[in-house]
Amino acid sequence: MDCLCRISLRFSITEALKFLVVILGVLNLKKVECRKAKILNSFEYSAINCRAHSASIEEFGGIGDGNTLNTKAFQQAVNHLSQYASDGGAQLFVPAGKWLTGSFNLTSHFTLFLHRDAVLLASQDINTWPVVDPLPSYGHGRDAAGGRYISLIFGNNLTDVVITGNNGTIDGQGALWWQQFHRKKLKYTRPYLVEIMHSDNIQISNLTFVNSPTWNIHPVYSSNILIQGITILAPVTSPNTDGINPDSCTNTRIEDTYIVSGDDCIAVKSGWDEYGIKYGMPTKQLTIRRLTCISPYSAAIALGSEMSGGIQDVRAHEITAINTESGVRIKTGVGRGGYVKDIYVKGMNLHTMKMVFWMTGNYGSHPDNHYDPKALPEIKGINYRDVVAENVSMVARFEGISGDPFTGICISNATIGMAKKAKKYPWTCTDVQGITSAVVPPPCDLLPDQGLEKVGMCDFPSDSLAIDNIELQRCSYSMNTLM
Structure with missing residues (x-):
């Protein structure tokens, strides 16, 4: 008897009616067990653009049992949905489950x-990860001289891409990679969880990233990027698990993020030594706001060390850091070239820090020996205001470059509470120039106090960047999925 429960026997009308009543009763009690039930998945979310077409990974053979490899299913789904790019676009839904996968392209x-109960699990079979060339602005892998393993979720030359959810999880299962890295067993640089290259109009939002093999989110050579509502978690001893790394990007907004990592929570970059100088693509027009960071061995926000293409117009405010090595750190050195300028930071709230301010002009780590020792970086126009910190070991460590001082440093309205076992000298300043106002403890002589009447002297732009004015649309997903 099939699912339509067909009856070919002949009954009298009375018998047939009695039989029908019985059948209907059984069907009601059994919840229509002889039919495949249709369940409606529907939800709403905010995005830069909505989509006209929808599909679930299950329609392409995906199995969320945590053991079945779904790499082909994801890539087939993306390839199929790409046909709708000119017809309103498409969205791929990943339902609750554990979805083991290798790298796939968007x-x-x-x-x-x-x-919210979906987990993408990165494959543990290193041999199945494709290898791609080093980034042209780096010319060299960061872990090894050769290429790099492609990222788990990858995109190149794309327009209008959204990676989002209602706090679903992307798990890099990085312990294996960290172990191989420490043992120097890797031939190539470890993969990131998300890398988007040469692309425009990108949104990454409302997701949790855990245990990345190395950097978590890496937009590079891209523009108009919105990253919001992201949680990133990794052991604080895990190697190079940076949170978000905008790299040679223009017009980027990072907001409402919570990061615990083994490296910088946000690291702003633009290429490495001679390769970055030649590529010449800066990171500029970057807003960072409402960041919470925990990273005992690194910075809440780092500028560099790979900054050879330049970093300009970075605006950071409402920054909270707890048990973090430093608040904002500039990392550069001889051979980097490039510049870090027009940096604006206000509203930092810091708890238990090694130091609040850190600028380093002696950072090494070169890709090779071909860098130009005459390529000196330009560091100028660095503004900090409205800073409160407690339990701090050292206020500032400012180390410029002899013959190439860091200039235009401005710090105002900063109250730093020192730890019981703080350094004897809270400030270290060499080869820097700047001014301060209303800073406690009193600054070094190279940053003279201008008096309380200048308390608001450090700049913070009042205009908005283009990315600040983007308006999200209210999108929906609705689809009948056969069980």
Whole structure:
């Protein structure tokens, strides 16, 4: 008897009616067990653009049992949905479950959406990860001289891409990679969880990233990027697990993020030594706001050390750091070239820090021996205001470059509470120039106090960047999925 429960026997009308009543009763008690039930998945979310077409990874053979490898299913789904790029775009829904996968590429006018109980698990088979060339602005892998393993979620030359969810999880299962890195067993640089290259109009939001093999989110050579509502978690001893690394990007907004990592929570970059100088693509027009960071061995926000293409117009405010090595750190050195200028930071609230301010002009780590020792970086126009910190070992460590001082440093309205076992000298200043106002403890002589009447002297732009004015749309997903 099939699912339509067909009856070919002949009954009298009375018998047939009695039989029908019995059948209907059984069907009601059994919840229509002889039919495949249709369940409606529907939800709403905010995005830079909505999509006209929808699909679930299950339609392409995906199995969320934590053991079945779904790499082909994800790539087939993306490839299939790419046909709708010019017809309103498409969204791929990842339902609750554990979805083991290797790397897959995204497409334009596309949304990847993770259910709150969905977990993407990165494959543990290193041999199945494709290897790609080093980034042209780096010319060298960061872990090894050769290429690099492609990222788990990857996109190149794309327009209008959304990676979002209602706090679904992307798990890099990085312990294996960290172990191999420490043992110097890796031939190539470890993969990131998300890397988007040469792309425009990108949104990454409302997701949790855990245990990345190395950097978590890496937009590079891209523009108009919105990253919001992200949680990033990794052991504080894990190697190079930076949170978010905008790299040679223009017009980027990072907001409402919570990061615990083994490296810088946000690291702003633009290429490495002679390769970055030649590529010449700066990071500029970057807003960072409402960041909470825990990183005992690194910075809440780092500028560099790979900054050879330049970093300009970074605006950071409402920054909270707890048990973090430093608040904002500039890392550069001889051979870097490039510049870090027009940096504006206000409203930092810091608890238990090694130091609040740190600028380093002696940072090493070169890709090779071909860098130009005459390529000196330009560091100027660095503004800090409205800073409160407690339990701090050292206020500032400012180390410029002899013959190439860091200039235009401005610090105002900063109250730093020192730890019981703080350094004897809270300030170290060499080869820097600047001014301060209303700073406690009193600054070094190279940053003279201008008096309380200048308390608001450090700049913070009042205009808005283009990315600040973006308006999100209210999008929906609705689909009948066969069980």
